[in-house]
Each structure stands twice: as structure tokens, then as C-alpha cells.
Amino acid sequence: MKICVLGAGVIGLTTAWCLAEAGHDVVIVDRHASTAKGASAANGGQLSYAFVAPLASPATLLKLPSLLLSPDSPMRIRAGLDPALISWGARFLLACRPAAVRETIAAQLALAALSRSELARLSQSLMLSFGLRTAGKLVVFRSRREFDTARRMITAKPGEDGQQVLTPAECLALEPALRLDASELAGGIFTASEQIGDCAAFCAGLTLRLRRQRNVEWILGTEVIGPVRSGGRLVAIDTGNGHVQADRFVLCMGTASSAFARACGFYLPIYPLKGYSITLTPAPGAHVIRHSVTDMERKLVFAPLALDGHTAIRVAGIADLESNNTTIDTSRVEILRRASAELLGMNTAGDIEPWCGLRPTTPDSRPIIGWSPLDGLFINSGHGMLGWTLACGSARLTADMIDRKPEANEASVFALRRAA
Ligand SMILES: Cc1cc2nc3c(=O)[nH]c(=O)nc-3n(C[C@H](O)[C@H](O)[C@H](O)COP(=O)(O)OP(=O)(O)OC[C@H]3O[C@@H](n4cnc5c(N)ncnc54)[C@H](O)[C@@H]3O)c2cc1C
Structure with missing residues (x-):
């Protein structure tokens, strides 16, 4: 055929x-x-097989007003009265029902498991080199409520694929390169089996x-x-x-x-959900993160990717609804730049390779x-x-x-x- x-x-x-x-x-x-x-082209590089958190959820719904009103929010609507966004938005609200979220998580996990084995098969049989590594993923939570919800949604038994609930001190012990104080965190979830790799x-x-x-x-x-x-x-x-x-x-x-x-x-x-990434080259000898890290509150991901034979930190996030606009807004890039300096202590004065892309998102x-x-x-x-x-x-x-x-x-x- x-x-x-x-x-x-x-x-x-x-x-x-x-x-x-x-x-x-x-x-x-x-x-x-x-x-x-x-x-x-330059996404976050995370292969998140075990930890899926759909955007449409009761938690997002609760946070929507504050998410949309704060200027530094990781989410923003700039689409005016776009009829496509209105139809999509109505379906998004329906998808926030707990039963729909449960169905999405079960479906995503099954597809993620198939994807993991297919990616392993392809990369081995075709000898593809893209920095694939089981780096483990640490998700840190600043809000107690979000942390408690995430703990209830843990998908794998401890030990099965290494999914562990961590105290703030344990998060920082696991990832000492994080410049956070334990008092800023509610806790974390670490999944040892999660992978990273350069999609491009x-x-x-x-x-x-x-x-x-x-x-x-x-x-x-x-x-x-x-x-x-x-x-x-x-x-x-x-x-x-x-x-x-x-x-x-x-x-x-x-x-x-x-x-x-x-x-x-x-x-x-x-509907397009616009996101941004920056790619940072650590200074020689700098102490960098070893695992991929997600800051749940700021909706940012940090991944230590092997790019062209050297380690680079890919920082990605932001979810803007502004139709098909692919212009890079420097104020949004600034959020990633500031977070990298604050959380990882990285020097962001040099070339940071700002990029934006439109995620093709269903409700x-x-x-x-x-x-x-x-x-x-x-x-x-x-x-x-x-x-x-x-x-x-x-x-x-x-x-x-x-x-x-x-x-x-x-x-x-x-x-x-x-x-x-
Ligand atoms: C900032 C950011 C971070 C992300 N981080 C992660 C992550 O860590 N982990 C993860 O799993 N996913 C991540 N994603 C999501 C992931 O990158 C996307 O879901 C994925 O790239 C979508 O792939 P696609 O092939 O559907 O779309 P695209 O890569 O956009 O490909 C669509 C193709 O269609 C072509 N095309 C479009 N219109 C036409 C036309 N009219 N004629 C001909 N060709 C056309 C385009 O040129 C393009 O090549 C992230 C996305 C973003 C933006």
C-alpha cells in the first residue's frame, strides 16, 4: 500500500x-x-513514562484564575475571542472531571509503556545516538495540596520502577545542585526509571x-x-x-x-499551547543536576542532555494560549533564564539559545x-x-x-x- x-x-x-x-x-x-x-526541535527532552500529569485536571481548574492573572504565570491567554479556543476551552473544562482524568492517565501510561519499549527497540536496532539515558526524574512540589494529590496518583509500587516519595531534605540530598531551601518545598517524587534524550x-x-x-x-x-x-x-x-x-x-x-x-x-x-526552552552550557567544572527535575509549581523542567558530546542543561516550560503565534516573547524567556539562575545557580549571561514551539494539544x-x-x-x-x-x-x-x-x-x- x-x-x-x-x-x-x-x-x-x-x-x-x-x-x-x-x-x-x-x-x-x-x-x-x-x-x-x-x-x-528543542523540547524539554524528558521521556516521562511513569509520571503523567494531564493539564486538564481539577487542580488546574482550581489554580486557573491565579495562573491567568499573574504576570509571571507559566500560563497565559493572548488569543482574544478566538472561536477555536472557545470550542477547545469548553471541552477542556469537561476533561477536568476526575473520571475523565483517571481515564486519561490510564491511557497515557499504557501508551507510554509501549513507547518505552518501541524507543528501546528502534534506538538499538537502528543504532541511533541521541543521548538516551535513564537519568531518573525528580518532581519537586512547593504546594502541600499539589504534593498530596500527586502522591495519591503514584502509578507504580515502590521498587517496581523506583517511584519514591521524598521529604524536602531527601530531595535536596538526591539533587544537591538544586539551590533550594528545604522550607520552600512540600516534598518530591522521584522515579528512577525515567529517561531523557535529545528529540532533535x-x-x-x-x-x-x-x-x-x-x-x-x-x-x-x-x-x-x-x-x-x-x-x-x-x-x-x-x-x-x-x-x-x-x-x-x-x-x-x-x-x-x-x-x-x-x-x-x-x-x-x-489547539497550540506555546512553550519555550533555553539551552545552557555549564561552566567547566560546574556542579550541575544529574537527574531531570520538574518544578511543579512553576511548570518548568530541567534536563541534563548530552548534546554534540557535551552536557547542556535544557530548561523548558510555559504554556501560552495565543493561537499560532511563533514569535519569541523575551519576557517569557526571562522566566526561564531567572529560574535557571535561581534554582541551578547557572550563569545565564551568555548564549542561551532561546526557542519556542507550539505543542499540539487536545482538551x-x-x-x-x-x-x-x-x-x-x-x-x-x-x-x-x-x-x-x-x-x-x-x-x-x-x-x-x-x-x-x-x-x-x-x-x-x-x-x-x-x-x-
Ligand atoms: C517547550 C516544549 C517542551 C516540551 N518538552 C517535552 C518533553 O520534555 N517531553 C515530551 O515528551 N514532550 C515535550 N514536548 C512536546 C513535544 O515536543 C511535542 O508534543 C511533539 O514535538 C509534537 O510532535 P509533532 O510531530 O506532532 O509536531 P511537530 O514537531 O510540530 O511536527 C509537525 C510537522 O508538520 C509540518 N507541517 C505543518 N503544517 C504543514 C503544512 N501545511 N504542510 C506541510 N507540512 C506541515 C511542520 O513543518 C512540522 O515539521 C515539549 C514541547 C514544547 C513546545
């Missing part, structure tokens, strides 16, 4: 690999001249391997403009350079997936993986804050569902109908 993958971010590339591996002829189309130039380097390595595949064709630097239908079925896509025909199409265009869906005649609830924080209402079009998109973590499992599920393998039938928790 000839299958056209729309979008060459981490989701499109992993999908293309699984489809090519299954023997399909694959065509990859992207508007950029090279791969992973969207949200996958993974995508670059996978791109090279895909280029060696005879059954993979590339159409880069080419904008997908819209669908071409015949007899109620998607038969081609319209690009600036003509039509691309295929038997099936997989939509992996990140935040642009919803506009393509609209052109196909259906609603895809994916319930679950990706949409399944057939669309338009015949011939499959969706693998909307991975929000966990796209790097969930990419390989989502790609596996996509290839198995397209090939109608029986084990992929369980995926109704990711179907479009639960979200639209």
Missing part, C-alpha cells in the same frame, strides 16, 4: 518508520526543507535511516494546502507543486492538523490516534506536552491499526469521537 505521511516532526517520522518497516511504500511531505523544525538528534538519526530505505520517498519544502477527494474518499493532497496521490494518508502536522481537518470537513480539537491531553471521518485519512496527532515520550508507541499503534492487527483494537481511548 502507498501511504502518505503528512508532517515530518517526531510523530510523522516515527510513523513513517513503522509503516516502512511493515513493508508499505511511504511518502513523507513537510513544508520545511529539513525534518523536525516544528515542536520537536533522534529525529536527525531516524531521518538518515529513512533516507536509506528504498520504499520511502521525500517531498520536503512543500506546503500541504488541502485535501483532494473523490467519491467521499481522500485520494490525494494538494500541494504548491501539484497533487500527491496515495492509498492512505496519515495526518501528523502537529498544530496545523486541525486546519487540514477543517478543510476535510470535520472538527479536530487540537484532555490525550493524543488522537485513529481513523478520521474522511475515508482514507488516519490521524496521529495532538500529543501536547508528551509528544517525545509518546511518539514511538503512537507510531506503532498507527501502523498496527492501519494494518488492522487485532492487538491495536483497544485504542478507542485515543479515538477522535471521545474528544470531538
